[in-house]
Amino acid sequence: MSLTVGVVGCGNISRFHFSGLEKAGARVKWVCDLSEKTAEPWAKKFGARWTADFRPIVEDPEVRLVDVTAILPAHKPVCLAAIRAGKAVICEKTLAETADDALEIVKLAEEKKTIFYTSYMKRFIPAVEQAKALLPSLGRIVTTHIRAHQCWGDLWEAAPTEGFAHTPPGGMSGLRKSYGGGILVCGGSHILDLIVFLLGRPRTVSAAMHVPEGRDYDLLAAALMETPNGVVHFEALSHPLNRIGFLRDGWDERIEITGTRGRLELFSALWDKPEWKACLLVHTDNATGQAVEYRYAPESPFDRALAFFCANIEKGVQGAQSRFTGYDVDELIATIMKSSSTGQTQAVHWRTGA
Ligand SMILES: NC(=O)c1ccc[n+]([C@@H]2O[C@H](COP(=O)([O-])OP(=O)(O)OC[C@H]3O[C@@H](n4cnc5c(N)ncnc54)[C@H](O)[C@@H]3O)[C@@H](O)[C@H]2O)c1
Structure with missing residues (x-):
């Protein structure tokens, strides 16, 4: 069964995530962006549904992974909602606007045993x-x-x-x-x-x-x-x-x-x-x-980062990259x-x- 994903944020950086997800064999079911025009090419490419609001994604029982590639202020609300809904999360860097916010996110992920990555691809x-x-x-x-x-x-x-x-x-x-x-x-x-x-x-x-x-x-x-x-x-x-x-x-x-x-x-x-x-x-x-x-x-x-993240999520393991990576940097x-x-x-x- 392929990994079903919702991608939140379809701007500049998202093309690298879409490429990595595609190569990892994931199924992009949802694309979310405030702008329908920005999301449209990706919705077409993957036959995905567009939404301006991330909530239907975290509420969809088929979705196992939420990939957060929106601007920084959107990271915290999306990450917290996705973790609470039991989804695995990949979030673009930097994780949050403050170290306190980053700590809140990774602590919740730790508590819920969510597979959680901040995407420091280097x-x-x-x-x-x-x-x-x-x-x-x-x-x-x-x-x-x-x-x-x-x-x-x-x-x-x-x-x-x-x-x-x-x-x-x-x-x-x-x-x-x-x-x-x-x-x-x-x-x-x-x-x-x-x-x-x-x-x-x-x-x-x-x-x-x-x-x-x-x-x-x-x-x-x-x-x-x-x-x-x-x-x-x-x-x-x-x-x-x-x-x-x-x-x-x-x-x-x-x-x-x-x-x-x-x-x-x-x-x-x-x-x-x-x-x-x-x-x-x-x-x-x-x-x-x-x-x-x-x-x-x-x-x-x-591509390498997304392959590692997706393979671990399919196996249900966090693997060698800690949940705290994004907090450490913040x-x-x-x-x-x-x-x-x-x-x-x-x-x-x-x-x-x-
Ligand atoms: N890894 C890297 O080297 C690297 C490089 C550039 C940017 N980034 C990170 O990627 C993230 C996005 O940067 P970007 O350059 O793609 O920005 P961008 O402005 O090009 O795209 C961000 C998109 O997020 C959308 N958005 C804003 N609020 C939203 C919300 N609440 N729900 C859904 N969509 C929302 C915007 O409409 C926009 O299309 C940032 O966190 C940035 O720091 C990482």
């Missing part, structure tokens, strides 16, 4: 999986440099007067409304997830952020963190340089993990061109003196913001198990 990049497998060969990990430098055009020199990055006086920018903020939540959240995935939950955070005058989103977030596996230098930056990065396309996201016996360098490729851009991993081993390059066929990490985001606004190092108050 864990599923083959180079990231390979890096994780190679970590033990590094000896004692002492320091990690991790950054997401993304080309968003020039938002530094002048405030936009229209479009997604325009903050109207007394109002909210599109960035804030849909995603909850700027580069920290959009780009930084993924690499915060990779810090937890590769090195464990940070214990302390000392951060600085730049939010331009009159705007409701940040362009830079930097932090020094202590983890169970050494110190992490973290940076998320929105910049206008469209020819930097290892593929010279403005995307400059990399991870460098240094241990006592070797180093890993991971160069990630632009996330929304997975069909033709692939990552590079370099492992330098101190004993042999060799630097081994791992190259990969371009492949969508969304707690780190809150701690970075607090450290930046107070100018003080903050201990991270983990309020639930890893």
